[in-house]
Amino acid sequence: MPESPFGVARMLLRSSRAMGSITFNYHFAPAYTSLSSSPVHLFFPDKAAFTAAFANQAVDMDLTKVIGKAHDYVLSIGRPATLGEIIQELSDKYPRETKIIVDNVRKFGLRDEYMIPVYGPNKIEACICYGFDVPITDLPKPILNELEAISMMGHRRLVHYFNKRGQQTPLSRRESEVLHWMAQGKSSSVIATIMGISPATVDSYTRRLFGKFGVHDRIAAVLAGMAAGMVRLD
Known part of the structure; x- marks a missing residue:
């Protein structure tokens, strides 16, 4: 298993x-959206055009929220879900935003996504999503099982990496203070005011x-601090 x-x-x-799979997304849990004005991605889809399509929507805070709701739902049910299931769950409450998601998915040849919740210590949670050009129900069960297995192993390795880096990294008092406020989603200007x-x-x-x-980036820094127990989200 790779280290980085x-x-x-x-x-x-x-x-x-x-x-x-024709796309791959690694979305950190909605709690981390306080650190960013757009959905929190550590890694990006395989198709650059697909990434660009959603990047163009990133300024839409309503869309950001509904994507967060989708990931929150998957994490809350504690099992993998399909994009179709998520759309059905959220479409009544968020019709405009779910339509944008569906339109972008169809535009780039996706039929469905397999959305897998993964968990780690200190609430480091994520949804790992794999896009396919066929319905998820058409995929053999062994493929779905393997996707779940590699996702869990990969996330554990990622958390281990951040934990290891954090434990090997003593911080000064001021650095710890900045990291704390970053974890609360404060901008540099607000942190400057707070710290004088x-x-x-x-x-x-x-x-x-x-x-x-x-x-x-700030998200990865906070994740590293959380994995090492240096900081937490209140």
């Missing part, structure tokens, strides 16, 4: 492609956190 996050992503993408320092200084501490954790 991108190694995990490549493994999942390669394995799912071999089973006929300049936004440029906050950015400097943020870059140090990225370097220590070996990550490149």
